[in-house]
Amino acid sequence: MKYRSVFDIIGPVMIGPSSSHTAGAARIGLVARQLFRTEPKKAIFRLYGSFAKTYQGHGTDVALVGGVLGFDTYDERLKEAFKFAEEKGLAYEFIEDDAVSAHPNTVRITLSDDEKSMELVGISIGGGKVEIKELNTFELRLSGNHPAIIVVHDDKYGAIAKVATLLANNEVNIGHMEVSRKDLGKEALMVIEVDQNVTEELLQEIATLPHINQVTKIHE
CATH class of the missing domain: 3.30.70.260 (ACT domain)
Known part of the structure; x- marks a missing residue:
């Protein structure tokens, strides 16, 4: 894997206890929001592997919701993402899936509003870095760490x-x-x-x- 600077190796500036489970989750949620392009009304997070087992203790749930709301990894509002979701009228649901995934930190996000829906699969690969592996059934490899x-x-x-x-x-x-x-x-x-x-x-x-x-x- 190529790194652009020493800060990519040390890890991101972030809120939360874990670069993989918190910062990575927030980044996946943020990429989902940017791809959806409008304010979603509902978000479904299907969690696999380590994400499914530890998402509450490591703050993965808060980070995913915060990312979908548009909060970056260093945004102090991440800690109160559930409160901001309620204020904005964003309904959300977490589903623990015991299916075997290719990576232990995997989430499938479905965003929707009154007119459209979008689904993507993202993985957190460590150090706050992520990959988007699927978008609306298209297979791809998108880091989310570059424009x-x-x-x-x-x-x-x-x-x-x-x-x-x-x-x-x-x-x-x-x-x-x-x-x-x-x-x-x-x-x-x-x-x-x-x-x-x-x-x-x-x-x-x-x-x-x-x-x-x-x-x-x-x-x-």
Whole structure:
């Protein structure tokens, strides 16, 4: 695994007792909120492995709710996330699942409002670092620790190249990129981790490209 600085090795600035169970959980919740793009009304957290066994004692439950509310790992409001959830009208539920998962610190988050729902699977890999392994049944590998662009598009010739060219023309360097599709010619997904935050104007420009259906930004 590559680290950008000594602070990535020491661990994050955080509220809570555990970088894996608290900071990592908050980061997964925050990524889920950024991908959902609007204020969710309900959050279901299905917990696996160590998360399922120790989520209350290690503050994983509070951290997940706080992340979904938009609180980062160092935000003092994390400690009172349940209170803020009640104030904002966010309903939440924790489900302990005894199924064997690929990683002991795994959570499946389902967010919904009156119009849409979204599901993702995230794992906390230690030191506050996370990976998003699945988004709406798309398999992917997203760290959540770097700025990223998520592009839902039609699986058509040239769609990926046009996005990459537009980023290059705007001097945005791609650090990691993955593409996946559900079926030939159907809906597809680009996950592009970049070296710097991108502007809303650039996101809007990407959204106007042919065959692009949705563009979302995740920032640090």
